[in-house]
Amino acid sequence: MKFNWGHGLTLGMIVFIVYIMSMVIQAIRTDHDLETEDYYAKELLFQQTIDKNKNYLDLGKELEYSISGDQLTVLFPQEIIDSASVNLYRPSDKKLDSKFVVSSIQNGSALFDIAEKPGGRYVLEVDWMVNGTGYFVKKNIDL
Structure with missing residues (x-):
């Protein structure tokens, strides 16, 4: 044939x-995971995040972080923080996301346990309040 x-x-x-x-x-x-489950609700509040980030940039001081062993230390630009939330999320796997809430910080630094976190790229989002003014910063970090 x-x-x-x-x-x-x-x-x-x-x-x-x-x-x-x-x-x-x-x-x-x-898997097609969104950055957060309530992505569209957060989008409506995004202008507040922009304003908080502008407040952070107006400070003129950097938010610093350091990683030593199983501890993540966040050093805030101000000494006294009324409240703060630290969101550590991994874009490639939402099961590795963590959110920490701190009610009061007196010395300008906070420690967080990251012992269970495997190495890789994470996004550190820090949102804090001082005297009624909100601040927000987002940084890429490697563990």
């Missing part, structure tokens, strides 16, 4: 269908 254009067309269509089906299966199996 001779290979003619009909066989080539059929073979080409079969290869194309197999390729498209494999892409559909791969797309279905891939």
Whole structure:
């Protein structure tokens, strides 16, 4: 039996269908996690986050952090903090996200336990209040 254009067309269509089906299966199996579950509700409050970040930039001082062993130390630009929340999330795996809430900081630094965190790229989001003024900063860190 001779290979003619009909066989080539059929073979080409079969290869194309197999390729498209494999892409559909791969797309279905891939996790498509949002940054947060309530992404759209947070989007409505995004102007507040922009204002808090502007307040942080107006301070003229950097929020610093250091990692030593199993501890993450966050050094705030101000000494006395009324309240703070520290969100440590990993963009590639939401199961590794952590949120820490601190009610009062007197010496300008806070320690957080990161013993269970595997190494990799994380995003550190720090939101804090001092005398009714909110501040926010976001930094990429490597553990």
